[in-house]
Amino acid sequence: MQNIKDYFTLQDDVVNLIEGLNSGMNEQLIAGMTNTARQILISSLHESTNRPVLYVTHNLSQAQKVYDELLAITDRDDVYLYPVNELLAAETETASPELKAQRLEVWENWQESDQGILVAPVSALKRVLPPVGQNNQTSLDFKKDEVYPFEETIEQLVNMGYKLADMVTSPGEMSRRGGIIDIYPLTENFPIRMEWFDDELESVRYFDADNQRSREELDHVSIGPVDEFLLTHEQMERGAERLKELLAKSLNKLKKAEDQEKLRESISYDIEQMEQGEHFPGMIKYLSLIYDDVHSLVDYMSEETMVVFDEISRVSETAEQLDREEANWYTDMLETQSIVNGLTLSFDWATVLQKMTHQKVYFSLFLRHIPYTKPENIINISSRQMQTFHGQMPMLKGEIERWRQSNYSVVICAADDERMDRIVNVLDDYGMLAHKVKQNTPLEAEEPLVVKGQISQGFEIPTFKLAVLTEEELFKKRKPKKQKKRQKLSNAERIKSYQELKTGDYVVHINHGIGKYLGIETLEVNDLHKDYMVISYSGNDKLYVPVEQIDQVQKYVGSEGKEPKLYRLGGSEWKKVKSRVKSSVEDIADDLIKLYAEREASKGYAFSEDTEMQRDFEAAFPYEETEDQLRCIEEIKADMEKERPMDRLLCGDVGYGKTEVAIRAAFKAIIDNKQAAVLVPTTILAQQHFETFQERFQDFGVNIGLLSRFATPKQQKDTLDKLKKGLIDIVIGTHRVLSNDVKFKDLGLLIVDEEQRFGVKHKEKIKQLKANVDVLTLTATPIPRTLHMSMVGVRDLSVIETPPENRFPIQTYVLEYNPAFIREAIERELARGGQVFFLYNRVDLIEKVAAEIDALVEDARINYAHGQMNERQLEGVMFDFLEGNFDVLVSTTIIETGVDIPNVNTLIVYDADRMGLSQLYQLRGRVGRSNRLAYAYFTYQQNKVLSEVAEKRLEAIKEFTELGSGFKIAMRDLSIRGAGNLLGTEQHGFIDSVGFDMYSKMLNDAIQAKKKGKTYEEVKPFEVEMSLDLDAYIPSDYITDETQKIEMYKQIQAVENESDIYDIKDELIDRFGEYPQEVEDLLQVSRIRLSAKKERVETIDERQKKIELIMEAEESQKVDGAELFTLANEYGRMVQLATEGKKLKITLQFQRHNRHERYDLLEDFLSKLKQTKNHVINE
Missing domain, CATH: 3.40.50.300 (P-loop containing nucleotide triphosphate hydrolases)
Incomplete structure (x- = not known):
């Protein structure tokens, strides 16, 4: 792209523009230029003048497009997007984290370099910010092998807004374990693990949020804050005092006692939070009370910044529209006693322009009078969008010949070398000579030049004698846009949480049924510690399950919102249920295998x-x-x-x-x-x-x-x-x-x-x-x-788990239901020509709600739909909506799953806290189906205290804004529905009666057995019963979090070979630091169990310096007596041989050996047992 930019700077019009800037002209207007050409021009100006640029668009969607285009054109890292929601009401509520992460990136980088290009929608210029110099946006820098007091560091990070968690999986979280701090900055793609020895930082590394394992070592890292405004306790207290004063004044103006009470209720929580120094969503409303003065983004731009307006008349119109909307919203909020009077929530457009003393460049497609502007220099650079050739090469050939006769430079952009070659070859096939050239080759050739670069669309500028084409115009083939490496704010696999075991969860024990998990208890018997999972059953009976039998316990996962029934220990009911499910899965396994065999055989x-x-x-x-x-x-x-x-x-x-x-x-x-x-x-x-x-x-x-x-x-x-x-x-x-x-x-x-x-x-x-x-x-x-x-x-x-490129994450907001806000959200969507889904899930009141919305938004055309309508009626409404015959559809959850209505990009859900996670997720999937930014607003009743479950549900949906989280997020409910669809809906009840994981395991066991033509008993895994005098467990001061401890026990229990054990050792050291002797012993027990399994030793029992091994009868028959005696002789008198029925019994007797020497000898003996057998059976 560099050669196109260099070509631009040689043109008289651009020279004229640069001279205007150098001579101090305050306002210049460029008329006639289309989108991509504008971005190339600005990138050329930025490079040739070496000045920072603030590029202002009329809305966020356009800002995103300009940003993507500039990112591809400049090929530099100093292009930033400062995204702000146009809805002031949404900005002051709890919002999904992507926009904040992008703004934090700007705060972190812009102030350091101040030489880049910052793209922002006009709404960002109107927002209230702390005064320049008081933003407290300091990052902490950490270098390996330097000294940073450990406890002090934790305190600093907590003050920067990081929330302490047991395990870090989401941006904004941190955790500590021994001398290790895990932290997930919002601006990083991966969380960071830092390990101290005393106060010296020994190691810094990225780790993977999914599996918690380290990725790559770093020498240093810079950690920025979680919030855009880090406020001291004093500042917040001052804000609280001023808010109390405003509240008192507002209360005095209200006549009715119930209005006063409503306002007091609305504001008292905020005052309380500020007095306690707690950050909370919506605190941005009070910046004008916390600081003596407030600034706008314009105040943060240095004097030499060039401010560029993309289509100035649209920017001004939008800004004035926002002025009106914000004033109306504030009035509505005051009238509904939701806010106090006297706050500065945003600047009006006239104030923003007054602050803007910088040099300005305006773009306008047409030459006309534009309010607020007095250009000293008007330059007409007419450009037009390139036509599409749809692969019609003769037509392209004619066009290229016309351009060449007019002495044009013809340039074709392609994404990479391979595609450049393809274009050269295709043109060659049709008798057109084209040259592949490097970035810095001047555009002076007779033939078309093929350059490496990505722009969204081609263009022609007659005055520059330049035609630029892209692959899309040639072949209608779109390349995905270049993107800055952006973290997936999809919350790792927190979704694992559907399998993670927490105290209070329901679990299923394979032999005893459904109970409630109470946690891990460490019991001490004969000086030996052992961890047990404690499960409570009906009648307060408790079952202690040794952790080595952890594989017999599964988390109970049933349909969302269903409480399972607890069983009695020792009762017969569970056996009956299990037997019913077992015969059902065996029938399914039979059917599946039969069907498969029939299909394999049919022609x-x-x-x-x-x-x-x-x-x-x-x-x-x-x-x-x-x-x-x-x-x-x-x-x-x-x-x-x-x-x-x-x-x-x-x-x-x-x-x-x-x-x-x-x-x-x-x-x-x-x-x-x-x-x-x-x-x-x-x-x-x-x-x-x-x-x-x-x-x-x-x-x-x-x-x-x-x-x-x-x-x-x-x-x-x-x-x-x-x-x-x-x-x-x-x-x-x-x-x-x-x-x-x-x-x-x-x-x-x-x-x-x-x-x-x-x-x-x-x-x-x-x-x-x-x-x-x-x-x-x-x-x-x-x-x-x-x-x-x-x-x-x-x-x-076949499974598709990845979303297509170029779809924006859906901006998700969770907030109290407020009519003023709803009106603004609907009007904003209609203003951009879109439609709205309003979800209300009660059929009896749906007409009334539709009428209320009709009254609330006067210009909107409203209709409603619900499941009690007959099929034709429902179809008629949906078809009308699809055709754009009305704007807002008030509907129950029957909104058609498969129907694609790309024009619907705002979803409002009433009483979202009463819906299941999978429902919320699927509903949200109905918007954001085009390349427009989509919004989902999940609302709950004002002043309603949410249940913990509802709060978690809404929190989860807000965090899962990243596309493609669907496969994981709604795992619980959807898995069961998916299983029902796949296996027959009648399975739903069976799945609920034993839990999804247990059901899957039983089905898998049945299928594997049937495939081999055996019963489950014949193919079930071989287990070893062990009793050793070893203090083998995970102490609580090594892994404090029970959920993570259970996870580690599960992994140790599931090892299949020596390399799995080495893997676990690495993971333990990586995540929790050096492990104590008890954990070393636990790993040794695991190794011994592994060797015993291989040799089919079914019992290992230790008593008073003796260890007894009993081998399975069938395996005992394979042992060669002579070989066994030879092996026994290697150990002198230590080994005694006997039989117990058809089973071989081997006793190891120890005299002067300490505990660990005994187990090393036992391991050694087991590893040599293999050589005594006639032939080894591979499992």
């Missing part, structure tokens, strides 16, 4: 391998595929190319590109002259798929038919005729496709979307169709990994 049609045409079709996809998509496509094609009929389930979140995968499968079928049918559960979905397929296949001569209520009887008859004659390649429809009058000439592929939503009769018909055609079933309900793994070899599953 279908083997599709031919990919053709050139298939490759062209796939290359025409305008986006970059995700790795998951590519993998799924390969798996499906491999299935189609086999003789047996395909029956594959494709699983992936809404909007993750399942449709494109299905489209490619359909095309593969059509190329072999077969027909494809796409079956969907609703008429609207059929219509949407029909339009998507038509658009995707338009250049490939594929005929597509629609069978649904939206097609007239005449159209349907025509479709049926053509299907029979083979004149239609793909038919898309509802269950109408399953009717008896639908006859295909040669059906080769059936694609079923969300099969679980069809009725029993329709499912039977699908089953008949499945017999000899290839079937691909799509679902958005996640299939849990545990289930996925146990299905290998009995059900073909």
